[in-house]
Amino acid sequence: MLKKISLEQLQVRMYVHELCGPWMDSPFWKKSFMVDDQATLVKIGSTHFDAVWIDTAKGKDVALAALAPPPPAPQVAAKDAPKPVPASMDEEMGRAARIVDKSRQAVMLMFNEARMGAAVDVDNAQDLVEEISASVMRNPGALISLARLKSADDYTYMHSVAVCALMIALATRMGLDEAGIHEAGMAGLLHDLGKAVTDPDILNKPGKLTDAEFAVVRQHPVLGYDILLLANGVSPIVLDVCRHHHEKMDGSGYPDRLAGDQISLYARMGAVCDIYDAITSDRPYKKGWCPAESLRKMAEWTNGHLDPVVFQAFVKGMGIYPVGTLVRLESGKLGVVVEQQVGKSLLKPKVRVFFSSKSKAYIAAELIDLARPGMQDKIVAHENPEKWGLKDIDRYWLNGGATAH
Structure with a gap:
């Protein structure tokens, strides 16, 4: 039929x-x-x-x-998952920026403690995760998108903040209760602590790592696990994600070569969030991929690397075209996705258009709601900014793009 x-x-x-x-x-x-x-x-x-x-x-x-049966739920799953209090991108951006700056400083302090050999104090991280969670609940696009913008100097710290926010958004999407969402956020914030005691010259090397250098990098999950074992108040879930966020479903990951059901749900979530932020961020040795292109690449890895159920939930939360994606509309206009719309089609976000692919020239910036009743325009594809000679496209979702071209 x-x-x-x-x-x-x-x-x-x-x-x-x-x-x-x-x-x-x-x-x-x-x-x-x-x-x-x-x-x-x-x-x-x-x-x-x-x-x-x-x-x-x-x-x-x-x-x-x-x-069909739902995906396996963690033990902390419950019916009373907190409901987000909605806020527009503009309303949340200022608050999110302050939280991001505060989080960067807090993570830097924790990394310095670990680097000096002192026991890491994670108490402050508890309140920090609550603040990040509150922002994500109000509007996930604001903080998650801001955390994607990193400098070479603060990449490791901001990566931890970004993965924390992504884990919170994913945990909410998968129906975890308030305690489970908090655990996911803590795990994201602390998952890469082992890099505090990893040679920074190797971590920031502007080129392909040698086999010996890669072997050093592969030690960071165990190093972080050992550091967290000495800290007070670190849960088994956070320890598990720290050690196992690089495991793969087919057993080819590290450090313990776990496979399938041997990998906890939280560690599977950590793998998805860790990879997404890593490949969408600029690094010393490569330019970050477009958010939409990153999701397409990651979809190819669900055959053996990532859990397909977890990844599907992640995509539904981020949208087919995440905030910051350059898209081409059927009208020929190019624009940047500025906001996903809760309860509406993943294919119909809000887009700020600013360039004409037909005339190959800038046009007056305009915010278009593709989900508005009667709207005829729609997304045809995502685009590479370099193809059109476009630079600094992030300003169109950061500040409205009202500046002169």
């Missing part, structure tokens, strides 16, 4: 009979195919199609998908 569904209803193991749009615009060479994995699902989601026809005789039905 053929059934037309929205793109948001499409799931793995559904059989696509036809995409609702010109076949020539499809990234697939076949008209009909099975959605075998998360990578295929994300690839479809990155197109401008908004509906598909599925064949329920050959694959999963919508009703059956709704009745």
